[in-house]
Amino acid sequence: MKPVIRLFFKTLRVILGPFLLAGNWLTRPKGIVRPESEQQAIDARTRHLALYHFPTCPFCLKTRRTIRRLSLRIELRDAKNDPAHRALLIEGGGKPQVPCLRITDASGQPAWLYESNAINAYLDREFGDVSAA
Numbered sequence: 264m265k266p267v268i269r270l271f272f273k274t275l276r277v278i279l280g281p282f283l284l285a286g287n288w289l290t291r292p293k294g295i296v297r298p299e300s301e302q303q304a305i306d307a308r309t310r311h312l313a314l315y316h317f318p319t320c321p322f323c324l325k326t327r328r329t330i331r332r333l334s335l336r337i338e339l340r341d342a343k344n345d346p347a348h349r350a351l352l353i354e355g356g357g358k359p360q361v362p363c364l365r366i367t368d369a370s371g372q373p374a375w376l377y378e379s380n381a382i383n384a385y386l387d388r389e390f391g392d393v394s395a396a
Contacts, residue, residue: 292328292331294332295333305334309335311368312364312366312367313337313340313364313365314339314340315348315352315362316341316361318341318344322379323361323379327339329382329387333387333390333391340352342359342361355373364376364386
C-alpha cells in the first residue's frame, strides 16, 4: 500500500509542479529597492546563507518569495536534483527536509533552520525593511 501512496503523490507533484512554478512566476513579488550601499551591506551578510530547497515544493516557493520580496541574494541549493546538495543537507542538518536555511556564523559554524515560517520570520527580522511595508 505504501508504494501506491508514494506513486500517487509523486504523480501529483509531476502534474501540479509546472502549474505551481507558473503561478509563482506570474505573481512573484517586487523586491525592496534600497540605496546601493545598503544593498551591498545586506549582500555581504547574505553571503553566509544558503537555502536548500526543492523547485516545486510549496513551502520552498513560499520561502523563495520572501527572499525575492526582501531583495536578498541567497544561494539556492537544489536538494532534489543535486545529490551533492542533498548529501550535505542530510549530513549537516540531519534530515532531508526542505526548505532548510544554512546559516554560517562568523566563526564558520553552521546552524540549520527548518520550516518555511521559521525561515521567513528569521529573514524578515534580519533583513526586513519596515519603511517598505
